[in-house]
Amino acid sequence: MSSSxxxxxxxxxxxxxxxxxxxxxxxxxxxxxxxxxxxxxxSGGIDSSLSAALAVRALGPANVIGVMMPYETSNPxxxxxxxxxxxxxxxxxxxxxxxxxxxxxxxxNPEIDSVRRGNIMARMRMIVLYDVSAAEKAxxxxxxxxxEYLLGxxxxxxxxxxxxxxxxxxxxxxxxxxASYLELPERIIKKKPSADLxxxxxDEDELGFTYDQADAVLELLVDKRLSVHQAVESGFxxxxxxxxxxxxxxxxxxxxxxxxAKLSNRTINRDFRFPRDWGL
Amino acid sequence: MLVRLAQIAPRLGNxxxxxxxxxxxxxxxxxxxxxxxxxxxLALTGYLLKDMVAQVGLSTWDGKIQELSRLSGxxxxxxxxxxxxxxxxxxxxxxYFEAGALAERRRKGHLPTYGMFDEGRYFTQGNRVEAxxxxxxxxxxxxxxxxxxxxxxxxxxxxxxxxxxxISNSPVRGMTETGDFLSxxxxxxxxxxxxxxxxxxxxxxxxxxxxxxxxxxxxxxVVGPHGDVLESLPFLEEAVATVKIDLNxxxxxxxxxxxxxxxxxxxxxxxxxxxxxxxxxx
Numbered sequence: 001m002s003s004s005x006x007x008x009x010x011x012x013x014x015x016x017x018x019x020x021x022x023x024x025x026x027x028x029x030x031x032x033x034x035x036x037x038x039x040x041x042x043s044g045g046i047d048s049s050l051s052a053a054l055a056v057r058a059l060g061p062a063n064v065i066g067v068m069m070p071y072e073t074s075n076p077x078x079x080x081x082x083x084x085x086x087x088x089x090x091x092x093x094x095x096x097x098x099x100x101x102x103x104x105x106x107x108x109n110p111e112i113d114s115v116r117r118g119n120i121m122a123r124m125r126m127i128v129l130y131d132v133s134a135a136e137k138a139x140x141x142x143x144x145x146x147x148e149y150l151l152g153x154x155x156x157x158x159x160x161x162x163x164x165x166x167x168x169x170x171x172x173x174x175x176x177x178x179a180s181y182l183e184l185p186e187r188i189i190k191k192k193p194s195a196d197l198x199x200x201x202x203d204e205d206e207l208g209f210t211y212d213q214a215d216a217v218l219e220l221l222v223d224k225r226l227s228v229h230q231a232v233e234s235g236f237x238x239x240x241x242x243x244x245x246x247x248x249x250x251x252x253x254x255x256x257x258x259x260x261a262k263l264s265n266r267t268i269n270r271d272f273r274f275p276r277d278w279g280l
Numbered sequence: 281m282l283v284r285l286a287q288i289a290p291r292l293g294n295x296x297x298x299x300x301x302x303x304x305x306x307x308x309x310x311x312x313x314x315x316x317x318x319x320x321x322l323a324l325t326g327y328l329l330k331d332m333v334a335q336v337g338l339s340t341w342d343g344k345i346q347e348l349s350r351l352s353g354x355x356x357x358x359x360x361x362x363x364x365x366x367x368x369x370x371x372x373x374x375x376y377f378e379a380g381a382l383a384e385r386r387r388k389g390h391l392p393t394y395g396m397f398d399e400g401r402y403f404t405q406g407n408r409v410e411a412x413x414x415x416x417x418x419x420x421x422x423x424x425x426x427x428x429x430x431x432x433x434x435x436x437x438x439x440x441x442x443x444x445x446x447i448s449n450s451p452v453r454g455m456t457e458t459g460d461f462l463s464x465x466x467x468x469x470x471x472x473x474x475x476x477x478x479x480x481x482x483x484x485x486x487x488x489x490x491x492x493x494x495x496x497x498x499x500x501x502v503v504g505p506h507g508d509v510l511e512s513l514p515f516l517e518e519a520v521a522t523v524k525i526d527l528n529x530x531x532x533x534x535x536x537x538x539x540x541x542x543x544x545x546x547x548x549x550x551x552x553x554x555x556x557x558x559x560x561x562x
Binding site for chain 1: 289293330456460
């Protein structure tokens with residue numbers, strides 16, 4: 001038995017044990033639904049690559065389907081890196097280009113800006129994944145991490161849509177540690193995170209701070225239960241902490257099911273409460 | 281005395297399946313000459329039941345309870361379930377079967393209702409802490425959170441318990457840099473502490489499996505009265521272990537470290553009364 005119960009390094013994790021929990025989670029939660037497979041979008045980035053690697057550990061390579069969904073402006077490296085991942089994991093993959101699906105929408109609405117275009121692409125990818133899900137009887141595996149969830153850095157009902165998510169309680173820093181532990185290709189771990197919704201986009205440019213900064217502040221505010229004032233006192237710039245707290249609050253709706261107006265004595269999820277695994 | 285720890289993964293809300301699974305394991309254990317089989321908390325129902333609590337409760341006269349009584353002719357059984365009380369409230373209970381009958385019933389007194397836990401919303405609190413005499417001597421039963429209140433093992437051991445059973449549904453949580461999850465470390469610490477402080481055996485049986493994204497850790501264990509870990513079951517995996525409990529270790533442990541003997545029982549009552557009067561008045 002360990003003699004110490006203190007967490008020595010912030011955000012440090014025991015990768016071996018975390019992998020056991022996450023692969024057990026995927027295996028149990030998928031199999032109990034009666035499904036045997038998962039499908040996930042592969043962007044060539046670290047989050048989807050790690051999710052795929054965990055799914056392979058949980059279900060075996062024959063039961064994991066990777067789908068690449070490039071748009072005409074997507075960085076060709078994204079597709080190449082996703083293919084590298086599917087080869088190294090030995091999983092089936094499909095390339096379903098979304099250009100012809102979203103272009104008619106863009107052409108009818110020439111005024112739309114890059115954020116709206118990005119949302120439409122993310123939601124089109126969701127449509128494609130859920131169609132593969134129905135065709136292949138495979139559950140959609142989510143790939144968002146805790147940093148993205150807390151910052152609301154996703155498209156609602158787009159890339160955030162999934163049946164289950166193994167990474168949602170891991171910060172980006174921890175995702176990187178786990179990816180190294182599972183020996184994902186170095187270039188995938190090292191490259192700059194990007195939603196690749198427009199040319200040159202990177203997460204950190206768009207957010208205005210780095211993942212390392214975000215994770216350190218979020219750990220204090222969320223996991224360590226520090227107030228904004230205490231987080232600033234522990235050495236982080238007030239502007240940064242205030243901004244992150246504001247973003248977390250403003251994006252709370254993205255982490256919830258829609259509000260239902262209460263009328264009866266048995267309102268869904270308020271006083272009609274059943275687990276998601278009801279009857280499974 | 282041979283005790284079998286059944287570290288199982290109950291299916292949520294599926295009382296029929298869980299009952300059949302337990303029944304089969306009881307039969308196998310009896311065939312193996314085991315004296316007592318211990319199942320986790322809520323072994324017949326699973327944990328995150330929410331409104332299903334009202335659908336899965338069993339009363340003491342339920343056919344499944346009768347069947348478990350019948351099976352206990354050759355083997356004693358300790359098992360957790362949702363009990364529908366005579367008052368038609370629901371309890372997170374442990375039933376102990378011995379010699380063909382439901383011999384004892386213990387209701388969880390501390391229902392965690394904070395953080396990820398919501399038991400107080402559905403269950404009614406038990407209000408008794410009492411050891412009981414079994415064919416193996418005097419024993420005490422705690423259900424998960426009950427063991428986080430050190431007054432409970434204190435009372436049980438003052439009441440003569442020589443074996444403390446803790447049945448639980450402990451979720452995996454709290455990542456550390458190295459070693460086990462904090463929840464696992466904490467349970468190991470608790471089990472060893474009570475065994476050491478009260479010179480008694482601690483038999484801790486936790487479940488495994490995953491419900492709504494929550495994984496249960498397993499890591500069941502048996503600790504001897506010297507504080508020595510006699511058996512540890514694996515993290516996250518279904519497993520059984522059969523452990524020989526040698527009650528002859530008790531006198532050795534208790535002469536070596538007579539901490540329990542030297543507890544100032546009357547003094548404790550006196551001080552508690554003083555605090556009661558200070559806090560609540562006469």
